[in-house]
Amino acid sequence: MDSKTIGILGGGQLGRMIVEAAHRLNIKTVILDAPNAPAKQINALDEHVDGSFTDPAAIAKLAAKCDVLTVEIEHVDASALADLQKATGIQVFPVPETIKLIQDKYLQKEHLIRHDIAVAESVAISGATDAEKRVALLQVGEQFGYPYMLKSRTLAYDGRGNFVVKSAEAVDEALQDLHDRPLYAEKWCPFTKELAVMVVRSIEGEVYAYPTVETIQKDNICHLVYAPARISDTLRNKAAMLAKNAVKSFPGCGIFGVEMFLLPNNELIVNELAPRPHNSGHYTIDACVTSQFEAHVRAVAGLPLPRDFARLATSSTNAIMVNVLGASTPDGELAMCERALQTPGASVYLYGKTTRPGRKMGHINIVSSSMDETERRLAYIMGEDVAPVVDEVKE
Numbered sequence: 533m534d535s536k537t538i539g540i541l542g543g544g545q546l547g548r549m550i551v552e553a554a555h556r557l558n559i560k561t562v563i564l565d566a567p568n569a570p571a572k573q574i575n576a577l578d579e580h581v582d583g584s585f586t587d588p589a590a591i592a593k594l595a596a597k598c599d600v601l602t603v604e605i606e607h608v609d610a611s612a613l614a615d616l617q618k619a620t621g622i623q624v625f626p627v628p629e630t631i632k633l634i635q636d637k638y639l640q641k642e643h644l645i646r647h648d649i650a651v652a653e654s655v656a657i658s659g660a661t662d663a664e665k666r667v668a669l670l671q672v673g674e675q676f677g678y679p680y681m682l683k684s685r686t687l688a689y690d691g692r693g694n695f696v697v698k699s700a701e702a703v704d705e706a707l708q709d710l711h712d713r714p715l716y717a718e719k720w721c722p723f724t725k726e727l728a729v730m731v732v733r734s735i736e737g738e739v740y741a742y743p744t745v746e747t748i749q750k751d752n753i754c755h756l757v758y759a760p761a762r763i764s765d766t767l768r769n770k771a772a773m774l775a776k777n778a779v780k781s782f783p784g785c786g787i788f789g790v791e792m793f794l795l796p797n798n799e800l801i802v803n804e805l806a807p808r809p810h811n812s813g814h815y816t817i818d819a820c821v822t823s824q825f826e827a828h829v830r831a832v833a834g835l836p837l838p839r840d841f842a843r844l845a846t847s848s849t850n851a852i853m854v855n856v857l858g859a860s861t862p863d864g865e866l867a868m869c870e871r872a873l874q875t876p877g878a879s880v881y882l883y884g885k886t887t888r889p890g891r892k893m894g895h896i897n898i899v900s901s902s903m904d905e906t907e908r909r910l911a912y913i914m915g916e917d918v919a920p921v922v923d924e925v926k927e
């Protein structure tokens with residue numbers, strides 16, 4: 533289909549699902565990550581690079597085998613990518629400048645504010661010593677009130693890097709918890725829902741939005757995604773516009789996940805962007821015309837993205853994605869996967885990782901023609917006391 537070879541920095545589950553999408557188009561993918569990473573397991577090649585996506589030498593080794601480089605994670609060496617792009621002319625999507633802006637969550641916020649995108653009020657925490665930072669945190673408490681959110685500017689994921697500062701007395705614990713990390717503080721957002729929109733920018737610069745979805749996090753990790761979000765059409769459209777405008781403010785093509793908060797007065801603000809496929813977009817594999825992974829592959833390879841590729845498969849498609857997290861007993865999480873296999877309209881995705889409590893081991897997409905029915909199937913899969921679904925409701 534396309535003679536370009538795509539190199540992927542990172543070989544976790546997102547890389548694995550990019551590989552699947554690329555392979556269906558006969559597009560070769562080469563992975564940089566540890567040996568036997570999830571994306572390498574389904575991609576039999578001698579050419580993968582064993583190493584770290586933060587190591588410039590390993591990135592150069594990957595680049596030498598590819599025409600285009602992309603990422604499945606933003607915590608890569610963006611300067612190494614920029615240098616390589618300059619030295620060799622290799623295409624890198626998302627562009628290194630965008631990765632750099634997004635990987636520092638405070639720079640990302642400043643960038644969004646410069647482009648008139650609504651975000652929570654935030655302030656950088658300066659200070660060389662813990663004593664200086666302590667003073668800064670107490671000042672933030674006076675400015676924002678309590679609780680407020682203290683965040684690591686870099687290397688954050690699944691809430692690891694966030695601390696809810698509930699009172700002045702909690703400041704020392706917060707500093708201990710986020711010891712040595714570059715910090716900023718964010719005003720507390722009393723959101724009524726968290727929303728997300730996947731947005732794709734083509735190589736020609738066109739920007740497309742997937743449906744607005746609702747995400748429910750448990751312990752800071754994405755637990756459920758409802759597609760479409762259970763909000764008004766007006767709000768869904770507003771969220772899609774906001775997400776598109778946020779993505780338009782960053783250069784370069786590819787897919788982006790845009791996380792948002794819906795506030796009690798129905799205002800929307802952007803929480804953060806991810807310059808890559810996103811957990812909130814896994815539902816697209818079964819519920820949309822083209823999955824987020826294929827859309828990303830098409831975007832970075834310069835392939836067409838025809839009309840309506842990002843819409844729900846039918847006007848009555850209602851989907852829920854549930855993440856499969858490692859259970860407290862090894863492989864205990866497989867019980868829900870077995871129930872999902874018995875459930876019409878449910879698809880199981882396992883990532884080939886060693887089981888560990890709380891680890892993202894896979895996800896399940898459930899699709900039916902009504903959200904009530906999809907929720908009933910979810911309840912069965914989650915082990916609640918409901919009868920198994922034997923027949924699809926009349927479509």
Ligand code: ATP
Pocket residue numbers: 652681683688689690691692693694718719720721722723726749752791803804
């Ligand atoms: P991800 O895995 O999405 O990259 P992350 O570690 O970058 O996560 P955030 O997205 O910043 O973390 O925050 C994780 C969760 O914490 C959010 O989804 C939201 O539930 C909550 N949260 C974040 N910021 C705020 C805030 N300012 N006010 C209230 N809750 C917040």
Ligand code: MG
Pocket residue numbers: 688689690804
């Ligand atoms: Mg994040």
Ligand code: MG
Pocket residue numbers: 791803804
């Ligand atoms: Mg987040």
